[in-house]
Amino acid sequence: MASPKVAVVGAGVIGLSTAVCIRETCPSCSVTVLSDQFSPNTTSDVAAGMLIPHIYPDTPIHRQKQWFKETFSYLFAISNSAEASEAGVHLVSGWQVFKSTPKEELPFWSDIVLGFRPMSEAELQKFPQHRFGQAFTTVKCDCPPYLLWLEKRLKAAGTQMHTRKVGDLWELHSEYDIVVNCAGMGAHLLVGDKQLFPVRGQVLKVHAPWVKHFIRDGDGLTYIYPGIHRVTLGGTREKGTWILSPDPGTTRDIFTRCCSLEPSLQGAQDIEVKVGLRPSRQGVRVQREVLSQGGVQLPVVHNYGHGAGGFSVHRGTASEAAHLVGECISALQGSSSRAKL
Amino acid sequence: MRVAIIGAGVIGLSSALCIHEQFHGLVPSLELEVYADHFTPHTTSDGAAGLWQPYLSDHGNLQETLWNKETFDYLLGHLHSPAAKEMGLFLISGYNLFTEPVLDPSWKNIVLGFRNLTPKELELFPGYSYGWFNTALMLEGRSYLPWLTNRLTQRGVKFFHKKVESFQELFSQGVDVVLNCSGMRAGDLQPDPQLQPGRGQVIKVLAPWVKHFIITHDLKSGIYNSPYVIPGSEFTVLGGIYQHGNWSEENSAKDHKSIWDSCCRLLPALQEAKIVGEWSGLRPARPWVRLERESIRLGNLQGEVIHNYGHGGFGITIHRGCAMAAARLFGSILQERKQLGSPPGPRL
Numbered sequence: 001m002a003s004p005k006v007a008v009v010g011a012g013v014i015g016l017s018t019a020v021c022i023r024e025t026c027p028s029c030s031v032t033v034l035s036d037q038f039s040p041n042t043t044s045d046v047a048a049g050m051l052i053p054h055i056y057p058d059t060p061i062h063r064q065k066q067w068f069k070e071t072f073s074y075l076f077a078i079s080n081s082a083e084a085s086e087a088g089v090h091l092v093s094g095w096q097v098f099k100s101t102p103k104e105e106l107p108f109w110s111d112i113v114l115g116f117r118p119m120s121e122a123e124l125q126k127f128p129q130h131r132f133g134q135a136f137t138t139v140k141c142d143c144p145p146y147l148l149w150l151e152k153r154l155k156a157a158g159t160q161m162h163t164r165k166v167g168d169l170w171e172l173h174s175e176y177d178i179v180v181n182c183a184g185m186g187a188h189l190l191v192g193d194k195q196l197f198p199v200r201g202q203v204l205k206v207h208a209p210w211v212k213h214f215i216r217d218g219d220g221l222t223y224i225y226p227g228i229h230r231v232t233l234g235g236t237r238e239k240g241t242w243i244l245s246p247d248p249g250t251t252r253d254i255f256t257r258c259c260s261l262e263p264s265l266q267g268a269q270d271i272e273v274k275v276g277l278r279p280s281r282q283g284v285r286v287q288r289e290v291l292s293q294g295g296v297q298l299p300v301v302h303n304y305g306h307g308a309g310g311f312s313v314h315r316g317t318a319s320e321a322a323h324l325v326g327e328c329i330s331a332l333q334g335s336s337s338r339a340k341l
Numbered sequence: 342m343r344v345a346i347i348g349a350g351v352i353g354l355s356s357a358l359c360i361h362e363q364f365h366g367l368v369p370s371l372e373l374e375v376y377a378d379h380f381t382p383h384t385t386s387d388g389a390a391g392l393w394q395p396y397l398s399d400h401g402n403l404q405e406t407l408w409n410k411e412t413f414d415y416l417l418g419h420l421h422s423p424a425a426k427e428m429g430l431f432l433i434s435g436y437n438l439f440t441e442p443v444l445d446p447s448w449k450n451i452v453l454g455f456r457n458l459t460p461k462e463l464e465l466f467p468g469y470s471y472g473w474f475n476t477a478l479m480l481e482g483r484s485y486l487p488w489l490t491n492r493l494t495q496r497g498v499k500f501f502h503k504k505v506e507s508f509q510e511l512f513s514q515g516v517d518v519v520l521n522c523s524g525m526r527a528g529d530l531q532p533d534p535q536l537q538p539g540r541g542q543v544i545k546v547l548a549p550w551v552k553h554f555i556i557t558h559d560l561k562s563g564i565y566n567s568p569y570v571i572p573g574s575e576f577t578v579l580g581g582i583y584q585h586g587n588w589s590e591e592n593s594a595k596d597h598k599s600i601w602d603s604c605c606r607l608l609p610a611l612q613e614a615k616i617v618g619e620w621s622g623l624r625p626a627r628p629w630v631r632l633e634r635e636s637i638r639l640g641n642l643q644g645e646v647i648h649n650y651g652h653g654g655f656g657i658t659i660h661r662g663c664a665m666a667a668a669r670l671f672g673s674i675l676q677e678r679k680q681l682g683s684p685p686g687p688r689l
Contacts, residue, residue, distance in 0.1 A: 080464075080465050080609070081609055081610070082609035082610055082612055082613070083610070084550060084609070084610035085548070085550050085610045085613045085614070086613065088550070090550040090551070090552065091465075091552065091553065092552050093434045093474075093476075093552070093553065114459065114461055114462050115456070115458075115459055115462060115474055117454075117456065119454070120453065120454060122453055122454075123453050123454055123476070126420070126421075126432075135454055137462070137474075142550075209549065209574050209575065210426065210431040210479075210574040211431070212431065212432065212433050212434070212552045212553070212572065213432060213434065213476075213552075226552060228549050228550045229549055263421045263422075263423075263425075264420075264421075264425050264426055264431065266423065266426075267426040
């Protein structure tokens with residue numbers, strides 16, 4: 001197989017980063033990204049893009065740690081390079097605060113982020129309702145810039161990108177040798193995965209340039225994440241809700257909760273409200289599959305179900321998926337040489 | 342009782358406010374007047390980035406460390422007040438970088454979360470092998486000075502756009518006490534060879550992805566002669582110039598290049614930053630702050646001067662502690678006058 005044709009379905013952070021990894025590991029592959037939405041209209045564009053891992057109950061911790069570590073290292077290098085501002089990647093320091101001391105005071109990722117330590121008494125005075133906290137420095141990927149930067153790199157490497165709604169992976173079997181499913185929430189219909197469910201998140205993006213730190217309540221529901229131009233205030237975790245339109249009552253509630261963590265937000269201007277559906281699953285599905293229909297086979301690599309943790313593990317899962325694509329290619333080359341015998 | 346404050350930078354305005362806050366109820370006819378030839382946004386305080394950070398060492402001036410602490414604690418107490426945004430006050434964290442290990446600074450327990458940098462963090466800054474991380478405060482002069490001015494105006498303090506030529510000029514008009522907060526130009530009012538300019542130049546850029554301050558140190562070149570990056574609420578300040586004895590307030594192309602090249606080496610992404618301004622100013626440098634009373638006599642007339650100048654590159658950092666000390670000196674003047682019983686003799 002001289003030049004395997006790979007289709008990547010999905011153009012959020014998972015689809016684009018997976019396409020980048022495939023190009024890196026298989027330079028002879030021809031890669032095409034197909035999606036009904038591109039930035040700024042993907043789920044990734046709603047997310048703040050903070051590198052603070054979400055825990056997947058069904059994925060072994062060592063695998064999650066490996067994904068996070070790889071993603072953090074990759075972004076750390078970009079944040080320190082001349083491309084940082086174009087890529088929207090920057091360091092941000094801040095605090096995760098808890099109303100009651102968590103069971104696990106040292107999360108698995110504490111040695112991957114920078115300068116992780118418990119907050120001092122003096123620092124906790126800023127949060128009178130909270131009794132325990134962790135201070136650290138991590139990376140943030142601002143969207144759209146990060147997605148646009150990935151798109152630019154893909155285009156420079158000759159990757160085609162087409163707006164197209166793929167209804168069924170089999171649609172693609174005549175044009176492509178391998179299909180990579182990074183459809184996020186779309187995998188619900190595309191592959192009928194009943195383990196995939198939406199967790200609705202509403203956020204506010206406000207102008208408050210004096211806010212230089214992130215603040216996150218350990219319960220994961222209230223957070224303040226300063227980006228390049230806007231601060232993301234969140235949020236909600238509504239399981240099983242598909243409603244994409246913003247709810248005004250929720251907006252007021254988010255604003256109130258964030259102002260109680262950071263009173264200066266009362267002066268925030270220009271509030272934009274956004275909603276995204278986190279494509280959630282008990283474990284991220286990074287897996288090879290060979291679909292079979294009427295004697296025809298279609299190798300598929302799945303990379304979806306990242307829920308609240310997409311940005312935190314995107315590069316790690318993308319490189320694992322690219323590796324699986326490599327295995328598909330070897331398998332195809334093996335069977336094609338057998339066919340020649 | 343008429344009190345004239347010379348100077349409308351952070352020192353003059355904060356001293357005026359402290360005195361009014363503490364004494365306006367106690368002294369029946371207290372009248373405060375601020376005299377200055379430059380007001381915000383044209384003062385030295387307006388050009389400074391506004392980062393609260395003293396020099397590395399207080400050289401045994403424990404009093405200055407105490408004033409720094411008083412200022413930090415005062416500002417920290419205002420952080421959650423509704424006035425914070427209007428004051429230009431917010432928390433900021435960042436890095437101090439060195440090419441060799443150094444002793445901890447006098448202010449390590451004043452700031453929040455002070456710690457050494459980890460090896461991984463030092464990877465961000467090739468060429469630097471040691472450093473600190475801490476959380477401090479920004480107090481932007483462009484916001485703080487107008488806020489102070491508003492508070493003073495509300496309290497009935499009068500402002501006069503005028504260059505005062507001598508203390509006598511004010512005493513002959515009936516002023517009882519003068520607060521000399523004239524910063525760099527204090528030498529024009531009374532010669533002071535210890536007061537010298539520490540010229541600085543800064544480039545203002547748009548680099549909103551930078552969320553931390555980064556201050557590098559070259560122990561051989563001295564303070565602020567090594568690149569620094571300080572992100573404000575509207576723009577980021579790039580600097581790293583300290584020229585002792587240079588009175589020029591003109592921007593120098595050579596200094597511009599030095600700042601730009603060294604800051605871009607430190608943070609490569611700054612090459613993409615848009616330049617929106619440039620400014621030069623004179624830090625009113627002195628071996629120690631002059632904060633003391635002086636009785637000025639001419640014939641059998643006398644007036645009291647409270648000097649409060651020479652804050653170098655740490656005026657914002659130390660301002661509140663000094664203003665409170667100046668107010669205490671004012672209080673001691675009031676005490677003495679009361680003890681004298683009868684009103685003082687004819688004024689100068």
